[in-house]
Amino acid sequence: MTYCVGLRLDEGLVFMSDTRTNAGLDNIATARKMHTWERPGDRVVTLMTAGNLATTQAVVGLIDERTKAPGERIPSILEAPSMFQIARIVGRTLREVIDGNLGDGEALSASAFGATMILGGQIAGSEPRLFLIYPEGNFIEAGDDNPFFQIGETKYGKPILVRAFDPAMGFEQALKLLMVSFDSTIKSNLPVGLPLDYVTYTRDSLRLGRQGRIEPDDAYYGEISNGWGEALKLAFGQLPDFAFPGD
Amino acid sequence: MTYCVGLRLDEGLVFMSDTRTNAGLDNIATARKMHTWERPGDRVVTLMTAGNLATTQAVVGLIDERTKAPGERIPSILEAPSMFQIARIVGRTLREVIDGNLGDGEALSASAFGATMILGGQIAGSEPRLFLIYPEGNFIEAGDDNPFFQIGETKYGKPILVRAFDPAMGFEQALKLLMVSFDSTIKSNLPVGLPLDYVTYTRDSLRLGRQGRIEPDDAYYGEISNGWGEALKLAFGQLPDFAFPGD
Numbered sequence: 001m002t003y004c005v006g007l008r009l010d011e012g013l014v015f016m017s018d019t020r021t022n023a024g025l026d027n028i029a030t031a032r033k034m035h036t037w038e039r040p041g042d043r044v045v046t047l048m049t050a051g052n053l054a055t056t057q058a059v060v061g062l063i064d065e066r067t068k069a070p071g072e073r074i075p076s077i078l079e080a081p082s083m084f085q086i087a088r089i090v091g092r093t094l095r096e097v098i099d100g101n102l103g104d105g106e107a108l109s110a111s112a113f114g115a116t117m118i119l120g121g122q123i124a125g126s127e128p129r130l131f132l133i134y135p136e137g138n139f140i141e142a143g144d145d146n147p148f149f150q151i152g153e154t155k156y157g158k159p160i161l162v163r164a165f166d167p168a169m170g171f172e173q174a175l176k177l178l179m180v181s182f183d184s185t186i187k188s189n190l191p192v193g194l195p196l197d198y199v200t201y202t203r204d205s206l207r208l209g210r211q212g213r214i215e216p217d218d219a220y221y222g223e224i225s226n227g228w229g230e231a232l233k234l235a236f237g238q239l240p241d242f243a244f245p246g247d
Numbered sequence: 248m249t250y251c252v253g254l255r256l257d258e259g260l261v262f263m264s265d266t267r268t269n270a271g272l273d274n275i276a277t278a279r280k281m282h283t284w285e286r287p288g289d290r291v292v293t294l295m296t297a298g299n300l301a302t303t304q305a306v307v308g309l310i311d312e313r314t315k316a317p318g319e320r321i322p323s324i325l326e327a328p329s330m331f332q333i334a335r336i337v338g339r340t341l342r343e344v345i346d347g348n349l350g351d352g353e354a355l356s357a358s359a360f361g362a363t364m365i366l367g368g369q370i371a372g373s374e375p376r377l378f379l380i381y382p383e384g385n386f387i388e389a390g391d392d393n394p395f396f397q398i399g400e401t402k403y404g405k406p407i408l409v410r411a412f413d414p415a416m417g418f419e420q421a422l423k424l425l426m427v428s429f430d431s432t433i434k435s436n437l438p439v440g441l442p443l444d445y446v447t448y449t450r451d452s453l454r455l456g457r458q459g460r461i462e463p464d465d466a467y468y469g470e471i472s473n474g475w476g477e478a479l480k481l482a483f484g485q486l487p488d489f490a491f492p493g494d
Contacts, residue, residue: 155402159431163479175489184406210491224486231482232410239474242422242467244457 001191002033002050002152003182006118007174008130008142010167012203013120016178017048018152018186019213020193034197035060037067039078040207043123045086046199050152051115051135058097059115063090083129087119087139095137116151121201128203156188157181171200171210176224179214183225194221248438249280249297249399250429253365254421255377255389257414259450260367263425264295265399265433266460267440281444282307284314286325287454290370292333293446297399298362298382305344306362310337330376334366334386342384363398368448375450403435404428418447418457423471426461430472441468 004017021031031053037045047063049056066076074093077086098113114135122128130142132149142149147167150158160181169177175198185192194216200209214221251264268278278300284292294310296303313323321340324333345360361382369375377389379396389396394414397405407428416424422445432439441463447456461468 155435156406158435159403159406160479160483162434163476164483172488172490176486177483179489180483180486187409188402188405212492220487220489227486228482229410231485232407232479235475235478235482236407236411236424236427238478239423239427239471240467241419242426243419245459 001189003154003157003185003192004033004048004050004118004151005148005157005161005178005181006046006048006120006130006142007148007165007178008120008128008167009147009169009171009174010203011170012205012209013046013122013128013130013201014171014174014178014198015046015048015118015120015200016175016182016196016198018182018192019195019197020191021053022191030195031057032197034199035064036199036208036211037064037077038208041124042206043078043121044201044206044208045077045083045119045121046201047090048118048151049115050117052113055094055097055113055115056117059090059093059117062093062097081123082126083119083121083123083131086121087131087133087141090117090119091133091137091139094133094135098135118149118151122203122206124206128201153185153189153192157185160184171202175200179221179224180228183221183228187225194218196221248436250401250404250432250439251280251295251297251365251398252395252404252408252425252428253293253295253367253377253389254395254412254425255367255375255414256394256416256418256421257450258417259452259456260293260369260375260377260448261418261421261425261445262293262295262365262367262447263422263429263443263445265429265439266442266444267438268300269438277442278304279444281446282311283446283455283458284311284324285455288371289453290325290368291448291453291455292324292330292366292368293448294337295365295398296362297364299360302341302344302360302362303364306337306340306364309340309344328370329373330366330368330370330378331388333368334378334380334388337364337366338380338384338386341380341382345382365396365398369450369453371453375448400432400436400439404432407431418449422447426468426471427475430468430475434472441465443468 007014017033019030035047117133120130131139133139196214199211254261264280266277327333364380367377380386443461446458
């Protein structure tokens with residue numbers, strides 16, 4: 001299982017992903033699910049992936065290869081004129097891999113070999129943009145009404161995002177929010193796990209922002225994880241108790 | 248969709264269910280998902296259902312009918328010697344309905360016509376017990392390590408239960424906790440909705456406790472729903488912000 005979130009803030013974009021991958025509960029490993037490409041001054045592209053690991057690695061591998069040797073049919077994401085076109089390239093590549101059109105004649109079933117992706121970035125001359133790409137290769141874009149996307153095991157961590165997200169928050173606050181959301185997920189679902197990768201992108205900077213990995217022994221994460229449990233109990237205690245009608 | 252929770256407290260048992268039922272997003276109605284049977288001084292039984300409404304209504308109907316006219320093969324839950332035997336009866340009845348062994352020769356598929364149930368209650372001379380019954384008709388029991396069960400749309404509302412549940416809490420606090428958990432679910436998922444039904448059972452009372460329905464305009468629910476959003480934001484604000492390494 002996987003959990004990844006991409007946030008669209010006034011200040012720019014923030015991405016966080018876990019790194020746990022499993023084929024069954026008894027085969028657990030760590031794999032990077034966050035990938036970045038950068039051409040400083042021109043564009044920054046971040047891609048996070050959830051789903052079948054063979055599929056997602058093939059997609060990222062193909063995209064990356066084409067940035068070095070552009071193909072005839074599908075252009076490189078470093079050449080594409082817009083984030084929208086990059087989303088189309090990623091979607092087409094994903095479909096290509098899922099359909100098994102890799103020349104080996106093998107057809108993959110979308111259900112078992114599917115994947116979902118969050119794509120974000122900016123190209124000089126246009127706005128930062130954030131997309132959610134479906135296994136079918138089509139996609140939707142984040143807007144003021146839906147300013148974040150989640151993929152993978154999304155439900156446990158959604159209520160706090162719905163409640164506390166504010167596009168005006170800074171990166172430090174946004175990363176705190178993401179850690180609370182990840183912690184809620186990790187506490188409820190074993191196959192999502194630390195370490196967590198994050199990357200920020202500052203609007204109009206056209207270069208990658210801060211990147212890092214939160215390791216299982218990270219002191220701040222521990223503080224958030226324990227502190228949030230306490231804070232929740234405190235918040236819960238402050239609400240008025242239920243009173244039975246007539247009491 | 249549905250959301251139901253059963254809690255095993257030191258004080259007794261608490262149950263809450265939503266009442267929304269839908270066949271597609273454009274066909275939404277209200278249906279009772281909580282059912283109780285009582286023989287004061289001898290036993291109290293509560294059953295909550297999630298899944299195909301035709302299946303769950305058939306199961307409840309059969310169980311109820313047999314309390315009035317016990318069948319030969321399957322005894323009445325009012326005659327069964329233990330909560331464990333009642334869980335077996337409910338499981339068998341559920342299988343019977345899903346398998347379509349109702350004499351009309353129609354076989355139902357478990358996936359589309361499945362249902363999951365929470366069963367709780369007490370029989371004179373033994374402890375209050377709480378069970379989760381699967382579509383296959385088998386079941387598990389709540390214990391000190393897993394003191395509550397959820398069925399239906401369980402994920403959104405789980406983190407607060409994991410964090411704030413305490414078996415020593417009273418019914419008033421437990422109902423507050425359930426309303427927070429239901430509110431998190433309702434805020435994230437449209438097909439779970441008010442009104443909410445609740446019932447409490449006080450250990451060794453051997454009669455039904457408090458029952459009620461939380462209507463959409465319930466003042467206390469509104470207070471919890473708004474208050475919880477504020478309390479969450481406050482709790483979130485009190486946690487230390489993330490600081491980038493080296494800052």
